[in-house]
Amino acid sequence: MATILDGKALAAEIDKNTMLEVQKLSDRGITPGLVVILVGHDEASQLYVRNKERRAKKMGFHSVIRNLPETITETELIQIVQKYNTDPTINAILVQLPLPAHINDFHVTMAISPQKDADGFHPLNLGKLILNQANQTPVACTPSGIMEFFKAYNIPLDGKRAVVIGRSAIVGKPMAALLVNANATVTVAHSHTTNLSELTRKADILVVAVGIAHFIKADDVKPGAVVIDVGMDRDVQHKLVGDVDFKEVEKKAAYITPVPRGVGPMTITMLMAQTVSLTKWSSEQDG
Amino acid sequence: MATILDGKALAAEIDKNTMLEVQKLSDRGITPGLVVILVGHDEASQLYVRNKERRAKKMGFHSVIRNLPETITETELIQIVQKYNTDPTINAILVQLPLPAHINDFHVTMAISPQKDADGFHPLNLGKLILNQANQTPVACTPSGIMEFFKAYNIPLDGKRAVVIGRSAIVGKPMAALLVNANATVTVAHSHTTNLSELTRKADILVVAVGIAHFIKADDVKPGAVVIDVGMDRDVQHKLVGDVDFKEVEKKAAYITPVPRGVGPMTITMLMAQTVSLTKWSSEQDG
Numbered sequence: 001m002a003t004i005l006d007g008k009a010l011a012a013e014i015d016k017n018t019m020l021e022v023q024k025l026s027d028r029g030i031t032p033g034l035v036v037i038l039v040g041h042d043e044a045s046q047l048y049v050r051n052k053e054r055r056a057k058k059m060g061f062h063s064v065i066r067n068l069p070e071t072i073t074e075t076e077l078i079q080i081v082q083k084y085n086t087d088p089t090i091n092a093i094l095v096q097l098p099l100p101a102h103i104n105d106f107h108v109t110m111a112i113s114p115q116k117d118a119d120g121f122h123p124l125n126l127g128k129l130i131l132n133q134a135n136q137t138p139v140a141c142t143p144s145g146i147m148e149f150f151k152a153y154n155i156p157l158d159g160k161r162a163v164v165i166g167r168s169a170i171v172g173k174p175m176a177a178l179l180v181n182a183n184a185t186v187t188v189a190h191s192h193t194t195n196l197s198e199l200t201r202k203a204d205i206l207v208v209a210v211g212i213a214h215f216i217k218a219d220d221v222k223p224g225a226v227v228i229d230v231g232m233d234r235d236v237q238h239k240l241v242g243d244v245d246f247k248e249v250e251k252k253a254a255y256i257t258p259v260p261r262g263v264g265p266m267t268i269t270m271l272m273a274q275t276v277s278l279t280k281w282s283s284e285q286d287g
Numbered sequence: 288m289a290t291i292l293d294g295k296a297l298a299a300e301i302d303k304n305t306m307l308e309v310q311k312l313s314d315r316g317i318t319p320g321l322v323v324i325l326v327g328h329d330e331a332s333q334l335y336v337r338n339k340e341r342r343a344k345k346m347g348f349h350s351v352i353r354n355l356p357e358t359i360t361e362t363e364l365i366q367i368v369q370k371y372n373t374d375p376t377i378n379a380i381l382v383q384l385p386l387p388a389h390i391n392d393f394h395v396t397m398a399i400s401p402q403k404d405a406d407g408f409h410p411l412n413l414g415k416l417i418l419n420q421a422n423q424t425p426v427a428c429t430p431s432g433i434m435e436f437f438k439a440y441n442i443p444l445d446g447k448r449a450v451v452i453g454r455s456a457i458v459g460k461p462m463a464a465l466l467v468n469a470n471a472t473v474t475v476a477h478s479h480t481t482n483l484s485e486l487t488r489k490a491d492i493l494v495v496a497v498g499i500a501h502f503i504k505a506d507d508v509k510p511g512a513v514v515i516d517v518g519m520d521r522d523v524q525h526k527l528v529g530d531v532d533f534k535e536v537e538k539k540a541a542y543i544t545p546v547p548r549g550v551g552p553m554t555i556t557m558l559m560a561q562t563v564s565l566t567k568w569s570s571e572q573d574g
Contacts (some may be wrong), residue, residue, distance in 0.1 A: 106420050123418055127410025130417055130464075131456050133393050159479045167467055169418050177417075180454055180475055185486070187474040188467055192446045199472070 002227075002253040005149045007262040011269035014148065015059075018273045022060050025279060032279040033062040033090040034118060039077065039103070040070035045096045051268060052094070059272050062089055074103045078111040085113040091279040092118035094271070097170075115282060118275055120144075121169060129174060132181045136281045138274050143175035145266030146207065146228050147182075153255060155205075155226055157182040163199055165189045165216075165243075166209030171230055175207055196220075208243040218248040226255040230263050289514075289540040292436045294549040298556035301435065302346075305560045309347050312566060319566040320349040320377040321405060326364065326390070327357035332383045338555060339381070346559050349376055361390045365398040372400040378566040379405035381558070384457075402569060405562055407431075408456060416461060419468045423568045425561050430462035432553030433494065433515050434469075440542060442492075442513055444469040450486055452476045452503075452530075453496030458517055462494055483507075495530040505535040513542040517550050 022032060034056050038049045049065060056063035066080065077099075084090045093116045099105050114124045120138035128137045150157055162184040166172035172188060179186045184205060189196055200206055200220045206227050208216050213233035221227060231243030242259030250256050257263050309319060321343050325336045336352060343350035353367065364386075371377045380403045386392050401411045407425035415424045437444055449471040453459035459475060466473045471492060476483055487493055487507045493514050495503050500520035508514060518530030529546030537543050544550050 106418065123414025123420065124411040125414070126417055127412070127414030130413055130460055131393065131410055133410070159481050161481075173417055176475075180477075183477075183479040185474065185476050185480040187472065188463075189472050190467075190470075192470040193472040194446050194448075 002250045002256040003153070004250075005153060005228075005255055005257045005262060007145075007149075007257060007265045010148060010152050011145075011265040013152075014266075014269050014273060018269075018276050019059060021273075021276045021280070025276070025283070026060065028283070030279060030283055031060070031062045031089075032092070032275050033064070033087075034092045034094065034275045035064040035066060035084050035090050037066045037068065037077075037080065037093070037095045039068045039072060039096070039099055042098075045098075049096055052271065055268055055272055056275070059276075061272075061275060064090070070100055072103075074107060077103060077108055081108065081111045085111075085116060090116065091282055092116055092275040094118040114138075116278060118271060118278065119170075120174065120274070126169070126174060126177075129181075130177045136277075138278060139178070140170055140174040141270035141274060142171050142230060142263060142267045143178050144274075145270040146175065146230075146263060147178050148266060148270070149228070149255075149257065150182075150226075155255060157184045157205065160184045160204040161202055162186045162205040162207070163189060163203035164207045164209070165193075165196070165200070166207075166230070168209065171207075171209040175209075179205070179207075210243050212243060213241050214243070214245040216244045216249065218245065218252050221249050221252050223252050224254045225252075227253045227257070228263065229257050229259050231259060232264065233259075289537045289543040290440070291537075292440060292515075292542055292544045292549060294432075294436075294544060294552040297435060297439050298432075298552040300439075301553075301556050301560060305556075305563050306346060308560075308563045308567065312563070312570070313347065315570070317566060317570055318347070318349045318376075319379070319562050320351070320374075321379045321381065321562045322351040322353060322371050322374075322377050324353045324355065324364075324367065324380070324382045326355045326359060326383070326386055329385075332385075336383055339558065342555055342559055343562070346563075348559075348562060351377070357387055359390075361394060364390060364395055368395065368398045372398075372403060377403065378569055379403055379562040381405040401425075403565060405558060405565065406457075407461065407561070413456070413461060413464075416468075417464045423564075425565060426465070427457055427461040428557035428561060429458050429517060429550060429554045430465050431561075432550060432557040433462065433517075434465050435553060435557070436515070436542075436544065437469075437513075442542060444471045444492065447471045447491040448489055449473045449492040449494070450476060450490035451494045451496070452480075452483070452487070453494075453517070455496065458494075458496040462496075466492070466494075497530050499530060500528050501530070501532040503531045503536065505532065505539050508536050508539050510539050511541045512539075514540045514544070515550065516544050516546050518546060519551060520546075 114122045120140045162179045167190045209230035229242035229244040235241045401409045407427045449466045454477045484507045496517035516529035516531040522528045
């Protein structure tokens with residue numbers, strides 16, 4: 001039976017450290033400021049944004065939610081982002097994705113100041129990560145949360161075979177970069193990959209971000225592997241499940257993240273930690 | 288026997304197109320300007336720089352070579368780069384690497400305007416490439432030259448297994464990104480990789496950038512593979528050879544680049560083409 005990587009417990013531990021950092025900033029008269037920009041009325045997005053707001057308030061942040069109409073133009077949205085780029089009370093800007101079809105996600109991401117890029121999605125920040133030069137640089141929260149699991153559970157990465165399924169800007173690409181930087185041998189697989197199972201069966205570290213319920217079965221996994229499930233899917237009973245068939249794979253893996261209480265809680269925790277880091281870095285530059 | 292990917296012939300063909308573009312710019316009164324900055328007296332670097340200058344002049348560019356003393360400080364070098372960032376006669380800036388040990392390559396790369404980044408090494412440009420948003424964006428010349436081989440010889444990449452050995456900012460990392468963007472399943476291997484041969488034997492596309500003469504033998508290659516050799520090594524007789532044991536691997540591969548006359552000529556050709564592209568893009572923005 002695999003060791004369960006407990007995202008809820010690890011997130012709580014990291015939150016404690018983050019709150020200590022908030023206290024230290026507060027002693028210097030500084031309050032981290034996070035703005036979350038939400039366009040339209042997507043239900044899932046609204047839920048995520050509310051969760052972020054609740055956490056930000058609990059952390060003692062200056063928390064702003066900007067709920068913008070579905071009909072806003074790209075230019076108007078970019079102007080609002082630019083306003084926050086120069087707003088001294090705001091240290092971190094997050095634009096909730098996906099945006100309506102008439103707005104180009106990449107244009108909006110490019111408009112966020114790299115120094116206030118809460119999600120670490122700006123290409124300058126991603127480029128620095130790829131070059132292993134991500135000092136004082138925000139990094140995408142889901143992959144950096146996954147790295148915290150490896151650290152907390154002393155899972156070695158150097159020289160290990162890692163397979164990342166999915167090549168999104170949010171998970172797959174930064175995840176691959178972090179693993180290469182940690183000296184793993186990394187394969188990026190995706191929807192065009194053939195013989196996927198042959199690949200995954202060789203993986204010491206398997207990160208799955210495909211968005212299909214129970215996509216990875218026990219047969220696809222190497223005995224003793226570390227299996228990280230980024231999926232947040234619904235099964236036929238509409239129950240929240242992951243991309244990995246947890247019940248079966250758990251018997252074969254050495255470590256596995258559950259869904260829920262695995263990667264999910266780590267993402268928002270890393271967002272909070274990163275907001276504090278951005279605040280600290282900016283205060284050091286101002287000083 | 289493999290088809291030899293003829294870098295010299297392909298480079299000549301691309302050069303012809305580039306010269307047509309130079310002519311079109313010239314008709315509009317525009318001359319592409321390339322500055323190559325060389326610090327110190329490294330012999331290999333001096334040779335590369337002289338070659339670049341010769342080619343730039345042949346192309347009809349405004350070509351500037353700045354030979355700076357080994358003792359220059361990082362700050363002084365960055366100030367010189369910044370001067371060219373705002374010099375309207377210069378469209379492309381190349382700082383010949385490696386720099387002396389007291390200067391941080393990354394700091395200097397960061398100082399180059401992304402719009403004049405001849406080598407495509409700036410993290411903003413690399414980030415855009417990773418995100419498959421490299422429209423009007425310079426890309427590292429060696430990997431983009433390799434992509435020209437695939438195009439010219441109609442080598443399919445979609446769904447193919449690609450293995451890139453080497454994770455440098457100059458070759459491995461941008462190469463992996465280009466292959467992922469072309470829908471290949473890409474593995475990045477490097478000095479910490481274990482069981483490398485097991486990996487390479489599965490590769491439909493094998494790109495080798497390790498800098499060790501004849502590192503890849505016939506046993507390491509899948510029958511029918513496409514083998515791209517980025518090496519420029521010296522064998523025991525001090526003869527120029529590649530990272531691939533060409534004589535043996537040629538019998539097994541479907542396509543192979545020789546050394547010399549393979550990847551080498553493509554790199555400088557892509558640098559010339561990119562200088563012209565940067566000039567065009569900047570003229571479009573000015574207009």
